[in-house]
Amino acid sequence: MAAKTKYLLDESEMPTQWYNIVPDLPSPPPPALHPGTREPAGPEDFAPLFPMALIMQEVSQDPYIDIPEEVQEVYKLWRPSPLYRAHRLEKALDTPAKIYYKYEGVSPAGSHKPNTSVPQAYYNKAEGITKLTTETGAGQWGTALAFACSLFDMECEVWQVRASYDQKPYRKAMIETFGATIHPSPSDLTEYGRKLLAEDPNNPGSLGIAISEAVEMAAPYPEVRYALGSVLNHVLMHQTIIGEEAIKQLEMAGDTPDVIIGCTGGGSNFAGLTFPFMREKMAGNMNPTIRAVEPAACPSLTKGAYAYDFGDSAGMTPLMKMHTLGHDFIPDDIHAGGLRYHGMSPLISHIYELGMMEAISINQTECFEAGVMFARNEGIVPAPEPTHALAGTVREALDAKEAGEERVILTALCGHGHLDLAAYDRYFSGEMVDYEYPEAKVQDALSRLPQGL
Amino acid sequence: MAAKTKYLLDESEMPTQWYNIVPDLPSPPPPALHPGTREPAGPEDFAPLFPMALIMQEVSQDPYIDIPEEVQEVYKLWRPSPLYRAHRLEKALDTPAKIYYKYEGVSPAGSHKPNTSVPQAYYNKAEGITKLTTETGAGQWGTALAFACSLFDMECEVWQVRASYDQKPYRKAMIETFGATIHPSPSDLTEYGRKLLAEDPNNPGSLGIAISEAVEMAAPYPEVRYALGSVLNHVLMHQTIIGEEAIKQLEMAGDTPDVIIGCTGGGSNFAGLTFPFMREKMAGNMNPTIRAVEPAACPSLTKGAYAYDFGDSAGMTPLMKMHTLGHDFIPDDIHAGGLRYHGMSPLISHIYELGMMEAISINQTECFEAGVMFARNEGIVPAPEPTHALAGTVREALDAKEAGEERVILTALCGHGHLDLAAYDRYFSGEMVDYEYPEAKVQDALSRLPQGL
Numbered sequence: 001m002a003a004k005t006k007y008l009l010d011e012s013e014m015p016t017q018w019y020n021i022v023p024d025l026p027s028p029p030p031p032a033l034h035p036g037t038r039e040p041a042g043p044e045d046f047a048p049l050f051p052m053a054l055i056m057q058e059v060s061q062d063p064y065i066d067i068p069e070e071v072q073e074v075y076k077l078w079r080p081s082p083l084y085r086a087h088r089l090e091k092a093l094d095t096p097a098k099i100y101y102k103y104e105g106v107s108p109a110g111s112h113k114p115n116t117s118v119p120q121a122y123y124n125k126a127e128g129i130t131k132l133t134t135e136t137g138a139g140q141w142g143t144a145l146a147f148a149c150s151l152f153d154m155e156c157e158v159w160q161v162r163a164s165y166d167q168k169p170y171r172k173a174m175i176e177t178f179g180a181t182i183h184p185s186p187s188d189l190t191e192y193g194r195k196l197l198a199e200d201p202n203n204p205g206s207l208g209i210a211i212s213e214a215v216e217m218a219a220p221y222p223e224v225r226y227a228l229g230s231v232l233n234h235v236l237m238h239q240t241i242i243g244e245e246a247i248k249q250l251e252m253a254g255d256t257p258d259v260i261i262g263c264t265g266g267g268s269n270f271a272g273l274t275f276p277f278m279r280e281k282m283a284g285n286m287n288p289t290i291r292a293v294e295p296a297a298c299p300s301l302t303k304g305a306y307a308y309d310f311g312d313s314a315g316m317t318p319l320m321k322m323h324t325l326g327h328d329f330i331p332d333d334i335h336a337g338g339l340r341y342h343g344m345s346p347l348i349s350h351i352y353e354l355g356m357m358e359a360i361s362i363n364q365t366e367c368f369e370a371g372v373m374f375a376r377n378e379g380i381v382p383a384p385e386p387t388h389a390l391a392g393t394v395r396e397a398l399d400a401k402e403a404g405e406e407r408v409i410l411t412a413l414c415g416h417g418h419l420d421l422a423a424y425d426r427y428f429s430g431e432m433v434d435y436e437y438p439e440a441k442v443q444d445a446l447s448r449l450p451q452g453l
Numbered sequence: 454m455a456a457k458t459k460y461l462l463d464e465s466e467m468p469t470q471w472y473n474i475v476p477d478l479p480s481p482p483p484p485a486l487h488p489g490t491r492e493p494a495g496p497e498d499f500a501p502l503f504p505m506a507l508i509m510q511e512v513s514q515d516p517y518i519d520i521p522e523e524v525q526e527v528y529k530l531w532r533p534s535p536l537y538r539a540h541r542l543e544k545a546l547d548t549p550a551k552i553y554y555k556y557e558g559v560s561p562a563g564s565h566k567p568n569t570s571v572p573q574a575y576y577n578k579a580e581g582i583t584k585l586t587t588e589t590g591a592g593q594w595g596t597a598l599a600f601a602c603s604l605f606d607m608e609c610e611v612w613q614v615r616a617s618y619d620q621k622p623y624r625k626a627m628i629e630t631f632g633a634t635i636h637p638s639p640s641d642l643t644e645y646g647r648k649l650l651a652e653d654p655n656n657p658g659s660l661g662i663a664i665s666e667a668v669e670m671a672a673p674y675p676e677v678r679y680a681l682g683s684v685l686n687h688v689l690m691h692q693t694i695i696g697e698e699a700i701k702q703l704e705m706a707g708d709t710p711d712v713i714i715g716c717t718g719g720g721s722n723f724a725g726l727t728f729p730f731m732r733e734k735m736a737g738n739m740n741p742t743i744r745a746v747e748p749a750a751c752p753s754l755t756k757g758a759y760a761y762d763f764g765d766s767a768g769m770t771p772l773m774k775m776h777t778l779g780h781d782f783i784p785d786d787i788h789a790g791g792l793r794y795h796g797m798s799p800l801i802s803h804i805y806e807l808g809m810m811e812a813i814s815i816n817q818t819e820c821f822e823a824g825v826m827f828a829r830n831e832g833i834v835p836a837p838e839p840t841h842a843l844a845g846t847v848r849e850a851l852d853a854k855e856a857g858e859e860r861v862i863l864t865a866l867c868g869h870g871h872l873d874l875a876a877y878d879r880y881f882s883g884e885m886v887d888y889e890y891p892e893a894k895v896q897d898a899l900s901r902l903p904q905g906l
Contacts, residue, residue: 375561
């Protein structure tokens with residue numbers, strides 16, 4: 001049988017459970033700590049922020065959790081998502097490697113984010129919540145939550161990092177099309193935002209700051225909750241439908257992965273693809289190398305400390321043990337992509353410490369070069385985030401060529417770049433430069449981490 | 454069996470032939486005329502513009518033409534495209550109608566246009582052509598041709614209507630990502646462009662003007678040809694793969710269409726969906742009403758004359774009998790969508806005259822209202838063009854509700870609106886107003902049509 005271009009699953013083959021990797025790990029991840037007492041945080045500590053169903057998922061020891069039927073119905077608007085064999089990219093690279101990519105850009109928001117925004121809205125609605133607040137950086141998550149809230153007839157209010165808000169007016173229009181309200185962050189709507197603006201009216205914002213604002217506008221109000229687009233266990237778990245589908249699709253293609261490559265910011269897309277494969281690897285069914293690629297400009301896994309830190313800039317969230325560049329990290333403006341969060345998902349950080357995966361960082365011009373090559377051969381303009389995974393894939397495919405090996409590479413194309421074309425424009429005009437996060441700044445930021453934990 | 458959300462075909466089920474409706478029509482369409490002699494134009498008159506393979510398709514009497522294998526391979530990057538059942542939109546409208554939409558936004562350019570750009574590039578390349586020129590309005594066609602040329606290693610030069618070029622910088626970036634060169638039109642690169650700029654340096658451009666520029670930069674050069682994104686018979690024929698797939702997919706769903714609704718600019722998307730269904734209707738296999746929806750701001754079918762006119766503004770192309778607003782038509786700036794061509798495809802014009810289809814025009818705010826409703830329920834932000842088809846679909850679904858009839862409606866969602874979000878922004882801010890093309894301007898333009906034909 002000739003190799004196909006796309007491997008599609010019927011709706012009836014869509015996975016009906018999410019995979020929770022926690023109980024399968026050789027040791028449990030360290031607990032979150034209460035920001036005040038610094039004792040292990042209990043479910044009640046998360047209750048002002050999240051509905052109980054999600055808190056229970058956050059700490060669940062069940063390896064599988066059923067996807068509610070109402071969520072499955074929404075998933076079917078775009079799921080199962082396609083798995084592609086990148087025949088044309090392989091040919092352009094003249095590599096014996098087989099390159100597969102799982103494409104999440106078919107979703108309403110154009111990325112993997114609705115895989116979790118939809119269940120988050122669903123569970124909140126089920127507990128009587130009428131409004132969700134959130135932060136967004138490049139805008140993918142804000143779009144995804146706006147869409148999910150529109151489906152369940154809930155209000156949605158989004159704080160977008162000001163630098164992105166100003167550079168990406170199309171995101172605002174898309175978020176409004178889905179019926180949500182959007183503000184640049186820092187904003188004068190919150191106490192924390194007003195404090196920062198008083199210090200510096202031109203504060204460009206950061207994900208940590210926007211999280212603080214969204215949390216401040218949710219926690220005190222009984223009918224309002226906060227929704228996070230990455231980092232937490234339940235968010236990563238919702239994304240595992242990506243990997244579960246990919247396992248079935250690679251079976252259809254008759255291949256087993258030798259290398260799996262994903263990009264990491266907070267880690268949800270990477271976890272979504274790789275956790276189900278880690279399960280298969282732990283069970284001895286396959287033995288892929290699993291590799292995260294992060295931006296050289298925001299290298300939490302490869303350069304950050306593994307330490308307890310806050311999830312937000314104001315220090316309102318529980319403390320989590322994770323690879324972090326420090327909660328007051330503000331990424332450099334010249335970094336064009338997303339993947340700008342100061343920390344890495346605590347669960348991925350733990351798995352990285354367990355030696356179950358690798359991590360590398362790549363500079364942005366190499367990423368955009370890979371993105372353009374991919375677009376011209378495969379016809380999809382990738383978002384800046386997955387160009388990191390693509391650059392890692394190109395490196396691996398060329399390495400396979402040098403070694404003369406027919407390696408099977410699986411990568412995550414977690415979103416399209418239709419709303420990021422200004423970054424491509426900067427790349428073509430030569431304005432884009434590389435920027436490695438300096439060691440001295442790492443040390444400085446780490447000196448401000450909470451001590452004695 | 455429960456009704457599904459998506460009806461997907463495997464690559465092996467992708468149609469391998471295009472459908473040519475011409476030999477099945479009760480009478481042939483009137484011939485094109487040479488712009489100088491005004492005698493019927495022969496293949497040699499088109500040779501400076503198109504490769505012989507496409508010219509032969511333009512005048513073919515074969516009902517089916519094989520899709521070259523190399524083109525099929527490229528099609529498989531996104532084809533077969535999905536057919537959706539709009540369960541959530543139906544529920545929001547509280548209608549007994551069943552609404553199906555065939556979605557072409559999954560293509561590299563985000564619209565149906567690559568269905569023809571790819572074979573056009575292929576046939577040109579096969580005849581030794583190294584470069585294609587073209588015009589683009591909103592940018593869909595320029596993106597599609599840029600992508601196709603990148604696959605076949607050809608140069609591509611695009612003239613974009615200046616009003617769109619200035620308003621839509623993302624399109625430029627996307628076209629450059631696919632490796633093409635783009636200029637605003639009118640430009641100082643052509644004799645015609647320089648003439649117009651001398652008369653008015655702020656000329657906003659029109660599709661007719663951009664066509665003239667692209668033709669001027671192709672016709673004199675033996676290794677360069679011109680490519681058109683709609684209007685001509687061969688272009689419409691390449692799009693029939695849409696309808697051929699939809700027939701198979703509606704069979705999977707167990708439904709037969711009562712009403713088929715598409716938007717029309719030049720007519721290629723409408724023809725692509727409806728021609729195969731017209732064949733089935735002529736054969737007595739089904740009896741759908743077939744309806745075109747055009748903008749009230751550019752109503753060629755509903756208000757134009759059915760007369761011989763030029764395809765471009767400068768009068769360089771053959772004369773074609775079509776519904777036209779006059780070749781010097783310049784659409785009003787306040788019209789946000791595409792669908793701005795002064796004429797309608799001669800083949801569709803002929804079929805309209807034969808009474809095989811209906812046409813209506815709808816104002817843009819009603820279209821955007823339908824587009825937003827669609828996005829919030831179905832999760833896809835439509836391009837402004839197919840919001841016309843969606844507005845027509847909403848009207849039909851509400852009519853079915855009033856009549857208490859379970860009508861089966863099929864519509865064409867020919868592209869996503871990710872690069873048109875500025876238009877949604879104008880809609881939300883209340884800046885968008887309706888504009889009906891005035892009767893007096895129609896009469897004025899028609900007075901300048903070529904006489905005595």
